[in-house]
Amino acid sequence: MTTAALYARSPQPLFIQAAGQLRLRIEAGDWPSGGRLPALDALQAEFGLSRATMRGALELLERDGLIQRRRGRGAYVRPDLAARHTYALPTTWRALIASLEDVETELVAPLSRVNASALRGVVAGAATGVFAHLRRIHRQGDEPYCLIDIHVRQEIFDANRDEILARPIILLFAEQSALALARVGQRVTFSSADEVTAAALDIALGAPIVEIVRTLVDRDGAVLAHTYVRYPGERVRLEFTFEADCATGAGRPEDAP
Numbered sequence: 001m002t003t004a005a006l007y008a009r010s011p012q013p014l015f016i017q018a019a020g021q022l023r024l025r026i027e028a029g030d031w032p033s034g035g036r037l038p039a040l041d042a043l044q045a046e047f048g049l050s051r052a053t054m055r056g057a058l059e060l061l062e063r064d065g066l067i068q069r070r071r072g073r074g075a076y077v078r079p080d081l082a083a084r085h086t087y088a089l090p091t092t093w094r095a096l097i098a099s100l101e102d103v104e105t106e107l108v109a110p111l112s113r114v115n116a117s118a119l120r121g122v123v124a125g126a127a128t129g130v131f132a133h134l135r136r137i138h139r140q141g142d143e144p145y146c147l148i149d150i151h152v153r154q155e156i157f158d159a160n161r162d163e164i165l166a167r168p169i170i171l172l173f174a175e176q177s178a179l180a181l182a183r184v185g186q187r188v189t190f191s192s193a194d195e196v197t198a199a200a201l202d203i204a205l206g207a208p209i210v211e212i213v214r215t216l217v218d219r220d221g222a223v224l225a226h227t228y229v230r231y232p233g234e235r236v237r238l239e240f241t242f243e244a245d246c247a248t249g250a251g252r253p254e255d256a257p
Helices: 004-008 014-027 040-047 051-063 093-099 154-159 161-166 169-175 195-201
Strands: 067-070 074-077 104-107 112-115 130-140 143-153 181-192 208-218 223-232
Touching: 014 040, 014 051, 040 051, 051 067, 051 074, 093 169, 104 161, 130 154, 130 161, 143 154, 143 195, 154 161, 161 169, 169 223, 195 223
Parallel strands: none
Antiparallel strands: 067 074, 104 130, 112 130, 130 143, 143 223, 181 208, 208 223
């Protein structure tokens, strides 16, 4: 039974927390495809939450396509439930470029112009002047997997408008050396979905998300473009390989602070 103290640690609504725990158990195979979930009374007792809260959790899972509820018979894991697609966050420039090759883009807000002061969380260089602003969804197949706000220097946007509107902007900078991209600063944080993100990605308000801010700068440190990306937290994974220099003793556990 989950204790009230654990629920209190999270700012998320209780039904979202409960739905997250049920989701983890479904994905772990506790209830197989086509299998029946415990009755509402049993779930209420196990989670220590009200019937209304557990009902809300089941409604969320049904909306997300994980379960089917049948009147008078309970809730069942969907028999056609496919393995959830997860997105490996790129950890190198080349991996980032490769991850965007088959991406489709969709504008979800009107284009606008903003001053550099509107850029959120610049992580490299200095932003000055006027930037074009785009907000769009990136898709792979029919599934939206991230919401992205893009700010790109207005003169770059004006000279490359069609390509910027049609493709991920990172590919433009990777392919056009004349844009003089020198380095990219990146910051990854974990947060909760606001109204804009939840609506765009079809996730619950307050659901876990991964935020990535990237700032592209030239050799003089001037910001060329700045992006703010949000991914559903449950669809993201990070994978790293570490080189262990054990032969020289540098990798021994006792060397760690």
